[in-house]
Amino acid sequence: MADILMPSLGADMESGRLAEWLIKPGDSVAHGDVIAVVETQKGAIEIEAFDSGRVASLEIAEGEEVPVGTVIARLGAPGEATAAAPASAPSAPPPAAPAPAPSAPAPTPVAAPSPAPAGPRRRVSPAARRLAETLGVDLAGVEGRGPQGAVVSSDVRRAAETTRAAAPAATQQPARRRGLDLEEMRKAIAAAMARSKREIPHYYLATRVDLQAASDWLARRNAERPPEARLLISVLFLKATALALRDHGAFNGTYEEGAFRPGSGVHVGSAVAIRGGGLIAPAIHEVDHLDLDALMAKLRDLVERVRRGGLRSSELTDPTITVSSLGERGVESLFGVIYPPQVALLGFGRVSDQVVALDGAPAVRPTVELSLAADHRVTDGHRGGLFLRRIADLLQEPEQL
Amino acid sequence: MSLTEQQIRTAVLEELGNVAPDAELDGLDPSEDLRDALDIDSMDHLNLMIALHKRLGIEIPERDYPKLLTVDAAVAYLLARAG
Numbered sequence: 001m002a003d004i005l006m007p008s009l010g011a012d013m014e015s016g017r018l019a020e021w022l023i024k025p026g027d028s029v030a031h032g033d034v035i036a037v038v039e040t041q042k043g044a045i046e047i048e049a050f051d052s053g054r055v056a057s058l059e060i061a062e063g064e065e066v067p068v069g070t071v072i073a074r075l076g077a078p079g080e081a082t083a084a085a086p087a088s089a090p091s092a093p094p095p096a097a098p099a100p101a102p103s104a105p106a107p108t109p110v111a112a113p114s115p116a117p118a119g120p121r122r123r124v125s126p127a128a129r130r131l132a133e134t135l136g137v138d139l140a141g142v143e144g145r146g147p148q149g150a151v152v153s154s155d156v157r158r159a160a161e162t163t164r165a166a167a168p169a170a171t172q173q174p175a176r177r178r179g180l181d182l183e184e185m186r187k188a189i190a191a192a193m194a195r196s197k198r199e200i201p202h203y204y205l206a207t208r209v210d211l212q213a214a215s216d217w218l219a220r221r222n223a224e225r226p227p228e229a230r231l232l233i234s235v236l237f238l239k240a241t242a243l244a245l246r247d248h249g250a251f252n253g254t255y256e257e258g259a260f261r262p263g264s265g266v267h268v269g270s271a272v273a274i275r276g277g278g279l280i281a282p283a284i285h286e287v288d289h290l291d292l293d294a295l296m297a298k299l300r301d302l303v304e305r306v307r308r309g310g311l312r313s314s315e316l317t318d319p320t321i322t323v324s325s326l327g328e329r330g331v332e333s334l335f336g337v338i339y340p341p342q343v344a345l346l347g348f349g350r351v352s353d354q355v356v357a358l359d360g361a362p363a364v365r366p367t368v369e370l371s372l373a374a375d376h377r378v379t380d381g382h383r384g385g386l387f388l389r390r391i392a393d394l395l396q397e398p399e400q401l
Numbered sequence: 402m403s404l405t406e407q408q409i410r411t412a413v414l415e416e417l418g419n420v421a422p423d424a425e426l427d428g429l430d431p432s433e434d435l436r437d438a439l440d441i442d443s444m445d446h447l448n449l450m451i452a453l454h455k456r457l458g459i460e461i462p463e464r465d466y467p468k469l470l471t472v473d474a475a476v477a478y479l480l481a482r483a484g
Contacts, residue, residue, distance in 0.1 A: 152418075152423075153423075219464075223462065227451040275423050276423075304448075327442060
């Protein structure tokens with residue numbers, strides 16, 4: 001038997017609300033399967049199974065909010081005939097499972113937890129989830145007309161209007177917890193950043209990196225390719241960072257209980273700004289082993305899921321370092337605040353043309369200001385300088401990345 | 402196939418909605434820089450170029466991306482190339 005617990009999806013998460021079960025008693029799950037959607041301060045996150053086995057029982061109902069560490073479901077061993085599971089007696093109504101059956105005060109018939117069909121996962125954009133919360137719309141009954149059937153804001157609005165037309169008085173729930181997600185996310189950022197500045201002795205370094213070689217190489221490469229095969233320069237930044245971390249492992253990991261723990265791989269948290277405010281930095285796993293095309297695909301997928309919903313728990317818990325890259329817009333340099341328990345954050349400012357001295361004469365070159373915020377309990381400035389130098393060197397030979 | 406301006410404008414707005422499902426398109430000023438108006442970042446913009454290329458079959462070289470930074474500019478650029 002294994003218990004599935006409400007996971008901690010970040011240093012400062014205290015509780016989570018179970019938005020949707022994607023499993024039921026009797027189902028088999030394997031490590032990495034998405035089993036539930038949990039509403040957190042960072043939006044709706046897909047929770048993955050850690051252990052494999054057969055679902056014996058669900059311990060909390062959809063809509064329930066429980067503290068981190070609470071048992072939310074129980075697993076039996078893969079072959080084990082679990083006492084509670086109805087698997088062997090499909091005719092009997094699910095006997096044991098204490099809570100989940102009648103999903104709370106089911107407001108409308110469509111809300112029954114049946115819609116976890118075999119079909120593909122339903123996507124709900126973060127904005128739509130937020131709006132649904134504000135308007136009191138049950139997402140289970142909303143038809144998604146966004147890309148790939150995703151539920152987007154306009155679907156929620158349409159559903160709200162339909163409901164209101166049908167039952168004019170009933171839905172006048174006061175717009176409770178308006179703007180929930182962004183406010184909650186701000187709180188989560190506040191807590192994490194305050195903890196960071198309280199506990200982590202940061203030091204900061206910066207250096208200017210010549211990008212002539214990288215820009216030229218990228219322009220040549222992209223010119224021969226259709227748009228969907230083109231790369232962004234931030235992909236080169238991610239890969240150079242990951243390769244440099246192989247030689248500078250002291251920046252890749254976490255600091256917990258008084259000691260540095262090296263990361264199990266190079267899992268780079270990539271900061272993505274959220275429209276309307278807020279920021280999230282989910283991990284791309286094993287970046288040092290991905291070629292540039294694969295990395296671009298991963299980054300594209302990640303950005304899409306930040307926008308549309310569908311981030312997974314491992315992406316929030318696994319980053320071993322964070323990279324924040326401004327691309328073509330914004331300011332020239334940024335100095336980050338480390339996301340605990342990580343020990344370093346790299347900032348790539350806006351790529352811009354600068355006058356630099358080249359062979360004793362002024363020249364205009366595309367450059368980027370690269371910064372490092374690092375934890376002085378683990379490394380010092382000398383090492384940080386070598387790490388930045390290594391990244392800069394790798395960017396001089398883009399074809400090697 | 403010859404596309405009308407209206408068809409192209411519809412395509413641009415729909416694909417923009419797909420690329421940025423969390424952005425508010427109502428009341429978007431078609432002459433405003435999308436990066437400012439909707440916080441479109443380089444990944445969003447590249448995804449928009451991909452979608453328009455696929456949907457309209459019009460080549461958009463990377464060096465021309467800066468010519469498609471507003472809805473109006475994108476429509477004009479694509480119309481000129483739709484032939």
